[in-house]
Amino acid sequence: MITSNGAVWETLVKVAKEESIGHISRTELLSLMKGNGKGNAKWLNPFEVMQARRYVEQWGEHLLDFRKVESPAEATKKIFSRS
Amino acid sequence: MKLQSCQNCWFNGLQYGALGLPVGYCSRHQKILNIADGTTCGLHLRKDLTVLRAKEVSEIHKKHYSAEYVSRIVDGKHHVNDVSDSENDITHLRKDSVADAVTDYGELGSTIESLAQLKAMPGARAELAMLSLGRGYINNCISKNGKWTSGLHLYWWSRRRLTEIPEIKVENLRSVGATQLSRQSDLTAWSLIMLRLTFIDDMTIYANQQNDPLGKVKSLTEQAALALDSFNLRALSKWLNSEAAPQLDARLSVARYAELANELHAEREGAAAQQCTPADSANAAPLS
Numbered sequence: 001m002i003t004s005n006g007a008v009w010e011t012l013v014k015v016a017k018e019e020s021i022g023h024i025s026r027t028e029l030l031s032l033m034k035g036n037g038k039g040n041a042k043w044l045n046p047f048e049v050m051q052a053r054r055y056v057e058q059w060g061e062h063l064l065d066f067r068k069v070e071s072p073a074e075a076t077k078k079i080f081s082r083s
Numbered sequence: 084m085k086l087q088s089c090q091n092c093w094f095n096g097l098q099y100g101a102l103g104l105p106v107g108y109c110s111r112h113q114k115i116l117n118i119a120d121g122t123t124c125g126l127h128l129r130k131d132l133t134v135l136r137a138k139e140v141s142e143i144h145k146k147h148y149s150a151e152y153v154s155r156i157v158d159g160k161h162h163v164n165d166v167s168d169s170e171n172d173i174t175h176l177r178k179d180s181v182a183d184a185v186t187d188y189g190e191l192g193s194t195i196e197s198l199a200q201l202k203a204m205p206g207a208r209a210e211l212a213m214l215s216l217g218r219g220y221i222n223n224c225i226s227k228n229g230k231w232t233s234g235l236h237l238y239w240w241s242r243r244r245l246t247e248i249p250e251i252k253v254e255n256l257r258s259v260g261a262t263q264l265s266r267q268s269d270l271t272a273w274s275l276i277m278l279r280l281t282f283i284d285d286m287t288i289y290a291n292q293q294n295d296p297l298g299k300v301k302s303l304t305e306q307a308a309l310a311l312d313s314f315n316l317r318a319l320s321k322w323l324n325s326e327a328a329p330q331l332d333a334r335l336s337v338a339r340y341a342e343l344a345n346e347l348h349a350e351r352e353g354a355a356a357q358q359c360t361p362a363d364s365a366n367a368a369p370l371s
Contacts, residue, residue: 034312046308051131051277054314058101058270059084060261 009080013064019075022065029056029063085156086129087144089119093128093137093219096185096201096212099278101256101271103208108176108185110216112153114166115176121157122165125150130215130278133304134222134285181208188216195220202240207249207275214241214282221285231289231297232343238286239340241279242331246323248316249275273314276323280304283331297334303327 013023032041033053043049055061066072085091090098095107098119107116111126125145128137148154152161167173177183181204188197198220201213221234251268259267280303291298310322335343 035309045136045305047277047302047304048132048136050308050311054270054274055084057314058260058262058267061084 008083010083011064011079011081015079016064019069019079021069021075021079022067024063024065026056026060026062029053029061085120085123086131087123087127088156089116089122089124089127089153091130092123092126093130093215093222094126095119096188096216097182097208098257099130099211099215100274101258101260101267102211102251102275103255103257104179104182105257106176108182109153109166110185110188110219112166113186113190114153114168115172116153116166118165121155122153123148123156124153128219130218131274131281133281133302134218134288180204181206181212184209185212185216198237202237207251207255207272210244210249211275211278213237214278218282218285221289225289225292231286231293231295232347234286234289235340235343235347238283238335241282242328242335245279245283245331246320246328248272248320251275269316270314272316273319276319277304277307280307280327297331300330300334303330 016023029041030053032038033049033056035049036046037043037049041049041052066075069075084100089095089107089109090100090103092109094109094111095116096110097104098107098116107119108114109116109124112124116122123144125148127144127148128141130137132140148159153166154161155165173186177186181201184197184200184204187200188194198213198217201209201216217234217237221231221237224233225231249272251271253264253268256264256267256271262270284302284304287298287300287302289298290296306326307319307322310326311318
């Protein structure tokens, strides 16, 4: 993560999980993003799903899932450290 | 990958994802983009979406960024060193033939001529520039109540090369990201073919709005996404040949293209056609 002052902040999946933050791996994303998308990746436009799938593979993307976290701002402060 | 960044904007003909030069060039602000992955502005239109969706997203985006200047995504502020229009830098950039045509675009009263010049150049970067700037050119013509046929030749050039797999040379890549070189080349070729389809989708949308038979072709980007579940260029090529091209040709054959081109020519001879001037298309036009 890059902030407005140009600093790079980093975390690990293991650290995020300790704060009950979910992790959606690259493999899981790739499996969900086919056709119109499956489950939480369902989307009206299949082309946009395909573009997103390409980005996951091309740039090695994966996601932290804050949906079940009570205070995402607090959790973010806790898990990220300046590199 | 920041999708709202200058590298993914219609008005930057020099970059798209992994493809392109180390710097971009904004044809609206007429500036070299030094960190195109980290900057944006309120005029941004996403290259990776078809025209209607790109405009929808842009409505939200422009509430957060000024149209007047190129700003950093993270803070919305203009940083002087993010861009350049110094003569030295422009002269240096122009040593690249694609960049030369891109910087000419709109500046010298030569929009369509610049696009024709790009069409004649070999290579993936020239095609990227033609498609990217071409989308802006036609959209502007349409927003000035122009006909969809203002993009007829650009459409035809894209249709003719539709089924070709572009060669992505190592010097065309800005980065390999998280993948191996050969895979990055394949994914980049895929993204360029999708840009062709996006351009063609735009054209069919405009044609549909003006009740032309070409507008009856259903979104090729969506058809491709439903038909292909892996990024396999051979499978894509087969699909383009067997599914996409016949649908387009059934609505716009060579004979019909020649007929429409003759009509356009006759209208221009009679000065009756609505033509887009460079100032319209590159500099001063509102983006509706």
